[in-house]
Amino acid sequence: MDCLEAIATRRSVRHFSDAAVTDVEVETLLRAAMAAPSAGNQQCWRFVVIRDAETRARLAVATPYGAPMGRAPLGIVVLADTAAETFPGNWANDCAAAVENLLLAAHATGLGACWLGVHPGDEREQAVAEIVGAPETLRPFCMIAVGHPDAPGPAVDRYRAENVREDRWS
């Protein structure tokens, strides 16, 4: 799929068909995620791929927005190893860029995915960390539900000219 088309037509997908997500598809998504830029190229992102239904069911109720984790055939928990940061404090920015790459790669390959927020939110982070067995230096950033879209949604135009100014805001 063309890059600009993928960016323009990507939607959050929260309902999925029964079709499985293959190991090859998962690697494509993770390769896309790790191709993202990061502060000083620190690449401190980490990924836990969740196929186990019981673990997904626990994650689905670990945050107020987690429900798609229980419905999708596969989930990915994105974390950052803060001990591996060379530019401290940038881990969340880096993870967000990686997640956006992953969401676009999912859409471009016929999958659907949804970014389920964890960070910021101490309680949510702690709950997710416990479920996936993350040590203290590994901070959960978000969860991503992944599967084949049940019913692909239409593209949405979010362009707002009023969000843009020239040379100065005011």
Add this chain to the structure above:
Amino acid sequence: MDCLEAIATRRSVRHFSDAAVTDVEVETLLRAAMAAPSAGNQQCWRFVVIRDAETRARLAVATPYGAPMGRAPLGIVVLADTAAETFPGNWANDCAAAVENLLLAAHATGLGACWLGVHPGDEREQAVAEIVGAPETLRPFCMIAVGHPDAPGPAVDRYRAENVREDRWS
């Protein structure tokens, strides 16, 4: 350009030819940015497009990483209107996803771009806010230098299998 190819071959570009960036190209980049997901679809991102050379020169020295702003024909300052947040605290995540879309769209259309970190960093944020005339509720997130690449760099494989685990981290 194919989406997976764009993701895999995007590089940070810090040196540019003299070729101008057209208004049509800028709108393509901003459309891509605003197509990103955001927490609760809050879309609180804002953009200041900087063509003025004096303003770019000031931004180039406003942060330790700003130099490409002075060399590029065009810069974009990405900010968030925190007063417009419906899911407070998520503005930086949202901006990061928008920036990644913008960087991919630049690469896919033959431009080159570089994400220059501002947030987190109180001093950097304050310096950039002052230069672009941002009111108190508008938080600078980053700057992006945009132009035609002087010498396109080769793709880099950042995939690391050791960043991935199954079902649990430990």
